[in-house]
Amino acid sequence: MTLVVIVGPPGSGKTTIGRALAESLGAPFRDADADIADAAGKPIPDIFIDHGEDHFRALEREAVRRAVAEHDGVLALGGGAVLAEATRKLLADVTVVHLRVGLAEAVKRTELDRGRPLLQVNPRATLRRLMDERMPLYREVADIEIDTTGRDVADVTEEIRVRLAVRIVTVNDADTPYQVLIGHGTTDRLPEFLGQASRVAVLHTASTVQLAERVGALVPDGVEATLMELPDAEDGKTVAVAEQVWEALGAEGFTRTDLVVGVGGGAVTDLAGFVAACWLRGVAVVHVPTSLLGAVDAAVGGKTGVNTAAGKNLVGAFHPPRAVLVDLDNFATLPVRDLAAGLAEVVKAGFIADPVILDLVEADPEAALDAANPVVGELVERAIAVKAAVVASDLKEGGLRAILNYGHTFAHAVEKLEHYRWRHGDAVAVGMVYAAHLSALTGRVDLVERTKAVLASLGLPTTYEAGRWDDILKVMLIDKKNVGATQRFVLLDALAEPVVVDDVTAEQQREAYERLTA
Ligand SMILES: NC(=O)c1ccc[n+]([C@@H]2O[C@H](COP(=O)([O-])OP(=O)(O)OC[C@H]3O[C@@H](n4cnc5c(N)ncnc54)[C@H](O)[C@@H]3O)[C@@H](O)[C@H]2O)c1
Numbered sequence: 001m002t003l004v005v006i007v008g009p010p011g012s013g014k015t016t017i018g019r020a021l022a023e024s025l026g027a028p029f030r031d032a033d034a035d036i037a038d039a040a041g042k043p044i045p046d047i048f049i050d051h052g053e054d055h056f057r058a059l060e061r062e063a064v065r066r067a068v069a070e071h072d073g074v075l076a077l078g079g080g081a082v083l084a085e086a087t088r089k090l091l092a093d094v095t096v097v098h099l100r101v102g103l104a105e106a107v108k109r110t111e112l113d114r115g116r117p118l119l120q121v122n123p124r125a126t127l128r129r130l131m132d133e134r135m136p137l138y139r140e141v142a143d144i145e146i147d148t149t150g151r152d153v154a155d156v157t158e159e160i161r162v163r164l165a166v167r168i169v170t171v172n173d174a175d176t177p178y179q180v181l182i183g184h185g186t187t188d189r190l191p192e193f194l195g196q197a198s199r200v201a202v203l204h205t206a207s208t209v210q211l212a213e214r215v216g217a218l219v220p221d222g223v224e225a226t227l228m229e230l231p232d233a234e235d236g237k238t239v240a241v242a243e244q245v246w247e248a249l250g251a252e253g254f255t256r257t258d259l260v261v262g263v264g265g266g267a268v269t270d271l272a273g274f275v276a277a278c279w280l281r282g283v284a285v286v287h288v289p290t291s292l293l294g295a296v297d298a299a300v301g302g303k304t305g306v307n308t309a310a311g312k313n314l315v316g317a318f319h320p321p322r323a324v325l326v327d328l329d330n331f332a333t334l335p336v337r338d339l340a341a342g343l344a345e346v347v348k349a350g351f352i353a354d355p356v357i358l359d360l361v362e363a364d365p366e367a368a369l370d371a372a373n374p375v376v377g378e379l380v381e382r383a384i385a386v387k388a389a390v391v392a393s394d395l396k397e398g399g400l401r402a403i404l405n406y407g408h409t410f411a412h413a414v415e416k417l418e419h420y421r422w423r424h425g426d427a428v429a430v431g432m433v434y435a436a437h438l439s440a441l442t443g444r445v446d447l448v449e450r451t452k453a454v455l456a457s458l459g460l461p462t463t464y465e466a467g468r469w470d471d472i473l474k475v476m477l478i479d480k481k482n483v484g485a486t487q488r489f490v491l492l493d494a495l496a497e498p499v500v501v502d503d504v505t506a507e508q509q510r511e512a513y514e515r516l517t518a
């Protein structure tokens with residue numbers, strides 16, 4: 001257990017909810033106000049009467065300092081503790097939950113409590129003033145904000161538990177390592193990653209506009225958020241769209257310290273990353289992936305780019321994000337076909353590095369296709385861990401990173417031939433079956449049936465149209481992994497043992513295609 005600090009105005013339920021949270025986490029509870037009263041040997045109203053508020057605040061600063069240093073569990077602070085700058089600084093490195101409450105309910109909850117010295121006279125007006133004054137300070141220190149109005153203790157406690165369960169994968173692939181936060185409600189963590197931005201451009205599509213509006217509302221006063229809607233899916237991944245966004249950034253006076261935020265699937269985060277990589281030769285980008293595929297793959301690792309007439313992702317830049325906020329709640333509206341497409345990249349991570357992923361999907365494919373099922377969180381975390389480990393050692397694809405392209409040589413050809421109307425994950429599924437055939441045909445491992453079975457269990461395609469070999473080969477000949485005229489393929493020597501090979505013959509390539517179409 002690590003320390004969780006609860007802050008909020010009078011009547012927000014800090015002590016009651018703090019106690020319930022501690023109990024549900026099996027952790028000790030501590031109340032800074034109780035510490036102060038114990039140390040002074042008198043109740044808090046008496047400290048106010050005998051010595052005044054300034055004296056109380058000095059005792060409070062010391063009590064909070066001591067509790068933060070000593071306590072391992074849940075700690076509730078008095079409503080005014082955040083007034084002290086020293087306390088706010090102390091809380092910067094601690095998980096802080098801010099409990100909000102509406103004014104009317106706060107008045108009702110506090111009216112019978114005589115232990116609140118500041119609320120003895122005209123409690124409604126006083127509460128309103130305290131709430132207005134302190135709200136920015138609560139927000140400054142909080143990692144999680146929860147509205148308690150009209151809710152019971154059990155309900156609020158459960159939400160805090162879920163939102164505390166954020167898993168963090170650190171990606172060491174840039175000059176500045178960055179974090180991928182995975183959990184429920186991680187979108188709300190955006191304010192931690194604004195840096196010195198005074199302008200934030202929130203790029204999204206029609207499917208993610210509501211979330212983009214929420215993201216825009218998260219920025220504090222003094223920071224201006226502008227929403228920019230992109231065409232959906234691959235239609236948004238073009239130089240023309242990137243240029244429109246650059247024009248808009250120019251019109252907004254977007255400077256080097258400002259921030260681009262990509263709120264959407266992989267197409268949005270690829271475009272947002274590319275726009276950010278080029279604007280003023282590089283401004284920060286934070287990704288809020290809303291598709292499973294975006295979360296486990298596109299948003300992590302720093303590859304950004306657009307499609308051109310020459311092919312898929314052939315123009316782009318390596319531009320690692322400042323942070324990635326994977327909010328599992330954001331998948332709730334994702335159509336199941338898109339969830340399945342994301343699972344194709346998860347399954348890829350299983351074949352190249354983490355076979356537990358395959359075991360989990362094979363054990364219960366329906367659970368994997370249910371965004372609300374906890375197994376999705378585990379699959380997401382495992383797939384991201386695979387990607388993070390690979391890109392940490394080879395950001396610019398000098399060697400090892402090519403393994404993340406397993407199945408993609410054929411997949412990118414399919415996407416181009418299908419004019420980008422296929423889902424990327426569907427193409428990757430077919431591409432993995434092709435790669436499995438090639439692995440078997442070149443005397444390596446034969447995982448063809450397992451590959452087909454696990455993909456089919458998720459409703460993903462495992463075959464492709466016959467009679468298109470010449471077109472496919474033409475596209476595969478300009479794959480990014482090729483070295484001059486030498487084609488390179490990612491194959492498997494064994495499960496979780498990927499290898500990059502450059503001696504696959506033309507006959508083997510064609511035969512794998514014939515088997516795929518059979
Ligand atoms: N940069 C990388 O390393 C990397 C890795 C993998 C994939 N990619 C790229 O990512 C793209 C594929 O990503 P994708 O599968 O997310 O496709 P996508 O971005 O096109 O999203 C798929 C569909 O889901 C919709 N959508 C997204 N989130 C939604 C939500 N929460 N609710 C409802 N609808 C939602 C989108 O509007 C779209 O119609 C491809 O362009 C691929 O090349 C990049």
Ligand SMILES: O=C(O)C(=O)C[C@@H](O)[C@H](O)[C@H](O)COP(=O)(O)O
Pocket residue numbers: 297301303312313345397401402404405406408480
């Ligand atoms: O991050 C990588 O590296 C990958 O290869 C991940 C792929 O799953 C992803 O589809 C990526 O967009 C492909 O990159 P590309 O360089 O082949 O366009």
